[in-house]
Every structure is written in C-alpha cells, then in structure tokens.
Amino acid sequence: MFKALFIIGTAIASSLAMALSFDADVPVTIKMQMEADLAFIGGIQGSGQTALHKEVFGDVSGITYKKFFESHIQTVGISYCRNGLPVACVFPTINENKLFLTQNFVKLSIPQTARLMVIYHESRHAEKENKLLAKDIGFSPNWPHANCPIPFLDNQGRDKTIMKSGEKLEGLPACDTSAYGSYGSSTILFKNLSKFCRNCSDKIKMDADMFASDQLSRISDAGSLKSMLVDFNEARLEGYAE
Numbered sequence: 001m002f003k004a005l006f007i008i009g010t011a012i013a014s015s016l017a018m019a020l021s022f023d024a025d026v027p028v029t030i031k032m033q034m035e036a037d038l039a040f041i042g043g044i045q046g047s048g049q050t051a052l053h054k055e056v057f058g059d060v061s062g063i064t065y066k067k068f069f070e071s072h073i074q075t076v077g078i079s080y081c082r083n084g085l086p087v088a089c090v091f092p093t094i095n096e097n098k099l100f101l102t103q104n105f106v107k108l109s110i111p112q113t114a115r116l117m118v119i120y121h122e123s124r125h126a127e128k129e130n131k132l133l134a135k136d137i138g139f140s141p142n143w144p145h146a147n148c149p150i151p152f153l154d155n156q157g158r159d160k161t162i163m164k165s166g167e168k169l170e171g172l173p174a175c176d177t178s179a180y181g182s183y184g185s186s187t188i189l190f191k192n193l194s195k196f197c198r199n200c201s202d203k204i205k206m207d208a209d210m211f212a213s214d215q216l217s218r219i220s221d222a223g224s225l226k227s228m229l230v231d232f233n234e235a236r237l238e239g240y241a242e
C-alpha cells in the first residue's frame, strides 16, 4: 500500500516537472537549481486569485505556472547576458523560446522567489506576439521596458532605486508603463502568491510580497499603477481612494 502511494506520488511529482532541455554546457549546479525552482512553482496550490492574475495567467496553481512557462521557454542555455550583471536574459531575435542563465543564477545568494521572478519576467519577453512596442529598446523587443521618468520619485519624494545596487532608476530602461509587461506581469504573479498560496512558507510569502512590491514601484504610468493596486486590494494602503 505504502509502495503504491509512493509510486502515485512520484508519478504526480514527475508530471509537475517541467519538460525543458538544457544545453550541454549549462553547469550542473545551474541546471539543478533551475529544476528545483521550477519544481517548487509547479507544486503551488492556491486559494483564489486577483482579476489581473486570472487574465494573464489563470488560477494561482502550479499547473497554471507550468503551462505558462512551457508555452514560452523550451531550452535553457548559458550566457554572459550583455554585461555579465543580470541573472538571466532572452535574445528573442535569435531564439524566442530560449532562456539564458548566467553564473549569477547560483553565485549570488538570491532567494528562490527572486530567481523565479526573473525567470517569469524573461518568459514574458519571449512573447513574439507582443513585439516592438518601443522600437528604441533593442535588447528585449517583446514587451520592451520603458525608460523610467526623470526624476523618478516615490510618494515621499525620494529617488526610486534598484533594490540590489541602490542605483537610481531615473532614466534607466527599467520600467513598465503597462500592467501587462515583464515587470507588471511578474508583479501580478508574485503579489498573488503572497496572498493566495496555500502551501508556501511564511518566508516565501514575505519574499514574494517584498520583491513584487519592488517591481511594482517600476510601473511608471499612474493609471496602470493604480489599476494594479486596486487589483491587489492595496490602493487604500498607498493613499488612493477606492
């Protein structure tokens, strides 16, 4: 009986594993980390979702996230990604369905939630149907970033900065005007995990909320930002009347 349950459990676990191929030169540490991260998100169980999450992804569930990822990315390679600083990147003009990881994926002590946020951010850039909305940004032609405004201040008049480095965001191509772009959609995903994941630890939920709030601050269009805050039921917290 126990053995039978184990076999069923294994079958379910392997059905949740993502069908993904890795280039031969991807280091085994990176491959194992990526597989563990995808297995984690593939096992999420949710208890609801916001309207924006329903629209972009569907329900909060591992099945939803597995389907989304697999419909965007089929292969993983290793790359320097422009300047060696990012954790991951895509080059959709070369291969729309390939995600490149850098050594930073395992070298930097990044929480699992932040690695997954990057993976889903890059997956959004793999959507060729959302191409060239801003022709001046060449490296991510699908759902391209917007340039952050100058100055780019929070509601207390302080410069908004990159969480990791403290660098000012003003003028950098590191914002979204839409709720549906790479920053916007990953914010929606992780805000929903923080609110509706039934089988996540408190640490995962806290990280999901913290990183999602950081990404949310990069939505530079006031209307899009407000619609997201309303969707997350956080508009009142930010001083908006609902």
Ligand SMILES: [Zn+2]
Residues within 6 Å of the ligand: 121, 122, 125, 140, 145, 182
């Ligand atoms: Zn991006």
